[in-house]
Amino acid sequence: MGYLLVWVLFFFVVVALLALVVYQLMCLADLEFDYINPYDSASRINKLIFPEFVTQAVLCFLCLVTGHWVMALLNVPYMYYNVRLYMRRQHLIDVTEIFNLLSREKKIRIFKLAYLIFLLFVSLFWMIWNVLEEDEHEF
Structure with missing residues (x-):
């Protein structure tokens, strides 16, 4: 059950990172279509840079602490x-x-x-894999 909880945690951290990056991309698209001024766009994006960096560092740290070396290696280029x-x-x-x-x-x-x-797909795959593996051990 522990591995499943770890993969669920990884999944939600990656979803949080996705939300941060999508919001930054939306701010840039709004700027491109002139829906927002440059100052507001830059300030909105700059407010999200450090939370993105910290969230990604936490994800990499969690991968290392829990012993998921492949996932940690996949996070190294982004880090x-x-x-x-x-x-x-x-x-x-x-x-x-x-x-x-x-x-x-x-x-x-x-x-x-x-x-x-x-x-996200890698973490989802491993989460499903662990669910199926735990179901096999119960029977």
Whole structure:
């Protein structure tokens, strides 16, 4: 039962990450279609950068602590990218440059979204696998 709870926790953490990235992508799309001004868009996205980084770090830490090495290795590239952005001080969106970097920022968020969907399917697969495995041991 413990492994199932861990995979459910992984699943919900990945869903939270997906929600953060989708909201950032929606803010960029609103900016592109001129529904929101650059200052509001940049401030909304910048408020979500640190929660995204912390949530991803927590997911990677949980994978390491629980001994799920494959899932931890799958999280390493995303973690490395976030750390690299933070160390180069490129993690926040500049209000004055947001229109020049709009297509680049959207592509980054779309790539993150695709990567997180992959992680979601992996965690869902392992969650279902553990449910079926526990059902076999009960009979």
